[in-house]
Amino acid sequence: MAVKTKTPTKKTFFDDLELARKEIDRCMKCGNCMAVCPVYTSDKSEMNVARGKIAVCEAVLDGELDLDDPLVYKMIFNCLVCKSCMDNCPAEVNFDKIMLSMRAALVRKKGLFWVKKIIFGMIKNQKLFNTGMKVGSSFSGLAFRDYDSDNQRLVSPRAPFAFVGRNMGLDSNRVMPGLAGKPFRDRVPDVVKVANPTTKVAFFSGCSTNYFYPEVGMDIIEILKENNVEVHIPKDQNCCGLAVFAHGDVETARKLARKNIDAFERTGVDYVLVSCGSCGGCLEHDYRELLSGDPVYGPKAEYWGARVLELSELLVDVIKYRKPTGRIDAVVTYHDSCHLKKTMGVFTQPREIIKSIPGITFREMSKPDACCGSGGSYVLTHPKTGAEIGKRKIADVNSTGADTIATGCPGCAMQLLDFSHRYGNDQKVVHYASLLAESYRREKTPQQ
Amino acid sequence: MIDKAVIERLKEIVGTSNVLSQKVDLMTYSYDATADMPHELPDVVVMPGGTEEVQSIVDLARENKIPIYPRGAGTNLCGGCIPLKQGMVLSFQRMNKILDVDTENLTATVQPGVVIQELNDLVAKHGLIYPPDPGTVTTATMGGSVAENSGGLRGLKYGVTKHYVMGMEVVLANGKKVRFGGKTVKNVTAYDFSNLFVGSEGTLGIITEITSKLIPAARHHQSMMATFKTLEDAGNTVAGIIAAQVIPATLEIMDNETIRIVENYAKVGLPDDAAALLLIEVDGMAESVVQQEAEAVQKVVEHNHGDLKVATSEAERDKLWSARRSALPALAQLGSCVIIEDATVPRSMITKMLVACAGIAKKHNVTIGTFGHAGDGNLHPTIIADKNDRDEMARVHAAVDDIFAAALSFGGTVSGEHGIGIAKMKYLKDELGENGLGLMKSIKEALDPYNIMNPGKMIPVQEV
Numbered sequence: 001m002a003v004k005t006k007t008p009t010k011k012t013f014f015d016d017l018e019l020a021r022k023e024i025d026r027c028m029k030c031g032n033c034m035a036v037c038p039v040y041t042s043d044k045s046e047m048n049v050a051r052g053k054i055a056v057c058e059a060v061l062d063g064e065l066d067l068d069d070p071l072v073y074k075m076i077f078n079c080l081v082c083k084s085c086m087d088n089c090p091a092e093v094n095f096d097k098i099m100l101s102m103r104a105a106l107v108r109k110k111g112l113f114w115v116k117k118i119i120f121g122m123i124k125n126q127k128l129f130n131t132g133m134k135v136g137s138s139f140s141g142l143a144f145r146d147y148d149s150d151n152q153r154l155v156s157p158r159a160p161f162a163f164v165g166r167n168m169g170l171d172s173n174r175v176m177p178g179l180a181g182k183p184f185r186d187r188v189p190d191v192v193k194v195a196n197p198t199t200k201v202a203f204f205s206g207c208s209t210n211y212f213y214p215e216v217g218m219d220i221i222e223i224l225k226e227n228n229v230e231v232h233i234p235k236d237q238n239c240c241g242l243a244v245f246a247h248g249d250v251e252t253a254r255k256l257a258r259k260n261i262d263a264f265e266r267t268g269v270d271y272v273l274v275s276c277g278s279c280g281g282c283l284e285h286d287y288r289e290l291l292s293g294d295p296v297y298g299p300k301a302e303y304w305g306a307r308v309l310e311l312s313e314l315l316v317d318v319i320k321y322r323k324p325t326g327r328i329d330a331v332v333t334y335h336d337s338c339h340l341k342k343t344m345g346v347f348t349q350p351r352e353i354i355k356s357i358p359g360i361t362f363r364e365m366s367k368p369d370a371c372c373g374s375g376g377s378y379v380l381t382h383p384k385t386g387a388e389i390g391k392r393k394i395a396d397v398n399s400t401g402a403d404t405i406a407t408g409c410p411g412c413a414m415q416l417l418d419f420s421h422r423y424g425n426d427q428k429v430v431h432y433a434s435l436l437a438e439s440y441r442r443e444k445t446p447q448q
Numbered sequence: 449m450i451d452k453a454v455i456e457r458l459k460e461i462v463g464t465s466n467v468l469s470q471k472v473d474l475m476t477y478s479y480d481a482t483a484d485m486p487h488e489l490p491d492v493v494v495m496p497g498g499t500e501e502v503q504s505i506v507d508l509a510r511e512n513k514i515p516i517y518p519r520g521a522g523t524n525l526c527g528g529c530i531p532l533k534q535g536m537v538l539s540f541q542r543m544n545k546i547l548d549v550d551t552e553n554l555t556a557t558v559q560p561g562v563v564i565q566e567l568n569d570l571v572a573k574h575g576l577i578y579p580p581d582p583g584t585v586t587t588a589t590m591g592g593s594v595a596e597n598s599g600g601l602r603g604l605k606y607g608v609t610k611h612y613v614m615g616m617e618v619v620l621a622n623g624k625k626v627r628f629g630g631k632t633v634k635n636v637t638a639y640d641f642s643n644l645f646v647g648s649e650g651t652l653g654i655i656t657e658i659t660s661k662l663i664p665a666a667r668h669h670q671s672m673m674a675t676f677k678t679l680e681d682a683g684n685t686v687a688g689i690i691a692a693q694v695i696p697a698t699l700e701i702m703d704n705e706t707i708r709i710v711e712n713y714a715k716v717g718l719p720d721d722a723a724a725l726l727l728i729e730v731d732g733m734a735e736s737v738v739q740q741e742a743e744a745v746q747k748v749v750e751h752n753h754g755d756l757k758v759a760t761s762e763a764e765r766d767k768l769w770s771a772r773r774s775a776l777p778a779l780a781q782l783g784s785c786v787i788i789e790d791a792t793v794p795r796s797m798i799t800k801m802l803v804a805c806a807g808i809a810k811k812h813n814v815t816i817g818t819f820g821h822a823g824d825g826n827l828h829p830t831i832i833a834d835k836n837d838r839d840e841m842a843r844v845h846a847a848v849d850d851i852f853a854a855a856l857s858f859g860g861t862v863s864g865e866h867g868i869g870i871a872k873m874k875y876l877k878d879e880l881g882e883n884g885l886g887l888m889k890s891i892k893e894a895l896d897p898y899n900i901m902n903p904g905k906m907i908p909v910q911e912v
Contacts, residue, residue: 025784025835028786029481029482030523031481031523035565035587045468045495045541046473046522047472051476052475052476055475065475069471069472090776090777090780092777
């Protein structure tokens, strides 16, 4: 049942910026963040790097700068929250908390920008969101032309829309996955049962898999069936909330978190399964933080947070998946999604899965965990910097000679797809799950 | 406040987008990596793209008596980049090109904004290295590290920055450009200007190009870790290794306080009760020589009752070094103020200095973890405190005074590798005396008569 709770009694970082001071105080200003920040690497002014942003945040708290100074606003959103700086921070400053609490404080003070208000209002209401995405799919031919590809329906913006969208990187050269005519969750039953399940999971598909990559969702169901895992696909799951949380809309994020937790509870499964590091990190960590002051949902967020597994964790660490024997002849490199590696700590397992597929030659790229520049909506709001970051990533991919880029995040996949088309050798971009599923399928159809 | 016309002129010189004057931007150039320093907002930040632009900027600054603060990555530990008297910060992040790598003469010529690691990544392809390796190699710039004469972990065997600078281009306070030195190994023409500007901390002129020496990278290395029950045993081991005519590439020491803090934080399996720990790496071109040196080190360690671990793989080497890498992060967890000093003593005085640091910590009731480069006598007594606790900070300052007094009493120096900047200006006289300070002032006044080059650093000079 959906329990209505009042505003949490205990305040978190995201309700009171002053609470971020504890994190701010820990920054030694050593500057190690400069070595890894993708934004700073592109535009080397101190305001772009964590150390500088922390100094500005401190000045805001001390009343030396206004929170709604246009440059402060610009600075706060010129960050992909990729957490690379946190990986490299000797003082272990939780920079993501500082950044997100700044955004939340800004939204409290100024309200949401009207465009975000409309979009986030839709995300909050899953039925409305779903209808919108389906309508979008049927009309997408007006704005986008189909782009030929052997593995997926891809689209590019058509001329008039490309002209409007060119300042957001949506020019006519951009390639994107098309909106699926039938979303993933409409293609599958509530529960996919197997004979003797080793474990039961609720699959949190996330919006990208549901609307853009339903085939990846189907591949995952296939993999789970092969490994005797019972899958529940709660139809009342919502967006994970990271997109709204990252833009400072804390209350909408909390609403979504509670709804999703309710959806998991109704299934009675052992684990929540994700195939996206961003959704996974949000479910695993952000829900606990967001709901930490909520007497009812706080403990539930803790319970479920401890039971979030990314697909490769489930396969490699928990159920010891069956090694595939179907041959795929490909040279594959793997891109670490920031949230999958730096938030969820998952990076060895996907590689292990890829390497277990017969026929695949695995080639590590230089800096595989450098951000791809997508950052959710960052690539749309900051197309120039996003593109520079994306170009560096593709240059690293190109130098491996790989023909396939595997990753564990649909957001990264979209960025990599576009950039491999623009600056790469049109490498195939796949979720690593699709490689495993394909290998399982090839076991049954003998190759010529 | 700088006149608006000056800002407009700066925009003409370097382009509008390379002049930052909004308060938010200025806030992010008000500090560097030094703890417990005053922060000050500059009036403007300028990012020149070449030497001629630097000259025009210096002319403009001199005509208007505006202080200039050259800044690389702002990672120094002496307050060297802080715009103490307002004015303009000159950020070199745009002048970041590696101009030439000469594999016949073994030199590299770079612009000041090149990150040290980037140079090393490039020359590694030729089997070469640029050895100076301050803890900030992945961020610090060549210009900054030359201006600060940075050291690093390899100082004992490979020396420090000044041993690798062969030539420079410098823009003087009068706006004129001078070039000296070059690709020749030998050069005794004129005064040794390189050694004047290396370590000048931006107070004499602005470095706009550097030609540095490169050396072939060692092909083999062997890492070892030794723990000791007494400080004397550790100290005797350091002396014994050198006496055995082995010069390790790195010879690092950690005191008991640091060992306990690191172990508590990183759980790397260090013995809590060890009085000291040495991390030793020998390297060289021939495997057999490296092996002989490692065996010699082992003998010295055993002779001094040390407990030795030898890394037999890259993974084990990495594990041994993780203890050293964890030192700063582990200490940083304990307080909001992390003051890393670099008092340095003759190698033979290391044990005495470690004992003195432990005594100073006790006397002032502050936390000091001491670790550092035992081989070259360069220690890092690191003081951890709560920056908002005024009483504790007063005790910290008293402890810092005592640390420098101790280093000088052992025939050492107040700064081994971090520089003077703002942080150690008041101790300069203790080491140089009045006449030494007078010499500093003469040089400063000759080269920078209006005191516009990084004022408020290194030497107290009359305000103009």
